[in-house]
Amino acid sequence: MTAINLLPHREWARKKRREQFYLHVVLAALAGVLLAAVVYAAFEARIxxxxxxxxxxxREIAKLDAQIKEITTLQDELEALKARQGAVESLQADRNVPVHVLNELVLRLPDGVILRTIKQEGSTIAITGVAQSQERVSELLRNFSGSSTWLRQPQLIEIAAAMMNFNPGGQRRVFNFSLRVVLGKAEAG
Incomplete structure (x- = not known):
């Protein structure tokens, strides 16, 4: 005899396929959530x-900033020290200038000229004096302009004739003069 299956097998197969589909969907969703959690955890760890x-x-940048600030402070202190050192060296170099100027005046002063005042104002020196003749004043100017290493660019301000009283010799005609010279530095100072 022939066996006839009267049970609803197609509905059971459909139901079984539907259950497998839902199971696969749930498993896929769980796998997706699990994968997302793993990726999230990996990214969180990297972050x-x-x-x-x-x-x-x-922290290292903060340390370096502190060091840079300290270096800047040290550089400022170094610049201040260099400025002080420069001032001291300048004073040290200018310490002997009056001696050189007076020595130069003695070497360049012709006979018959007497100096009354010597006054330094910055880099210029004002000189007043008395000479026996105008030629002596001209000779003094030539001496300064020609070969003087410390006194340069002489400029005659005024020359005037006057009478001077000498005790044993009476009165004599002299020439009062005033001039300016520029203070120079000798090359082999």
Whole structure:
């Protein structure tokens, strides 16, 4: 005899396929959620590592900023010390200038000329004096302009004839003069 299956096998197969489909959907969703959780955790770990690196860099940058500030302070102090050293060296170099100027005046002063005042104002020196003749004043100017290493660019301001009273010799005609010279530095100072 022939066996006839009267049970609703198609509905059971459909139901079984539907259950398998739902099971696969749930498993896929769980796998997706699990995969997303793993990716999220991996990214969170990488972010935490990078934040640790960033914090380390921030601490090192703060240390370097402090060192840069200290270096800037030291550079300012160094510049101030260099300025002081320059001032001291300038004073040291200018310490002997009056001696050189007076020595130069003695060497360049012709006979018959008497100096009354010597006054330095900055880099110029004002000189007043008395000469026996105008030629002596001209000779003094030539001596300064020609070969003087400390007194340069003489400029005659005024020359005037006057009578001077000498005790044993009576009165004599002299020439009062005033001139300016520029203070120079000798090359072999």
């Amino acid at each position: 935490a590592v990078q934040e640790g690196r960033n914090q380390l860099l921030q």
